[in-house]
Amino acid sequence: MSPxxxxxxxxxxxxxxxxxxxxxxxxxxxxxxxxxxxxxxxxGLTPYExxxxxxxxxxxxxxxxxxxxxxYLGLTGKAVSAARMxxxxxxxxxxxxxxxxxxxxxxxxxxxxxxxxxxxxxRMDDGEGG
Numbered sequence: 001m002s003p004x005x006x007x008x009x010x011x012x013x014x015x016x017x018x019x020x021x022x023x024x025x026x027x028x029x030x031x032x033x034x035x036x037x038x039x040x041x042x043x044g045l046t047p048y049e050x051x052x053x054x055x056x057x058x059x060x061x062x063x064x065x066x067x068x069x070x071x072y073l074g075l076t077g078k079a080v081s082a083a084r085m086x087x088x089x090x091x092x093x094x095x096x097x098x099x100x101x102x103x104x105x106x107x108x109x110x111x112x113x114x115x116x117x118x119x120x121x122x123r124m125d126d127g128e129g130g
Contacts, residue, residue: 009082010077013081014075016086016089017070017073021068021069024064024066024067024070024092027100028060028063031060031063031100048126049126052106055099056100056103059096059103062096070088070089106124
């Protein structure tokens with residue numbers, strides 16, 4: 001591999017890490033703001049919101065930490081191969097970001113609602129209804 005191609009590959013890997021870090025940090029900010037508004041305006045949380053509060057807080061914290069980790073990788077230029085960086089991002093997305101995005105919209109997704117009810121053997125009480 002020529003030195004120019006190696007440098008370009010390393011630079012694109014760094015940019016990819018920084019871009020993912022920015023996305024994660026913005027997602028963290030958005031998720032934190034959304035979670036802080038749960039129960040607005042009367043402060044009442046539905047049973048579903050109470051059950052998912054801690055897992056969602058954990059995922060938000062993990063997204064924040066991974067955002068800073070990828071920012072560190074991108075800014076310091078630590079040796080991460082161009083083939084490994086996308087795999088790291090995909091793993092982080094599947095383990096942290098996807099669940100963090102699905103938890104708030106789960107009551108609106110029939111498949112998610114059915115899985116929730118089957119796993120917990122109870123009906124989902126998300127505050128809908130009369």
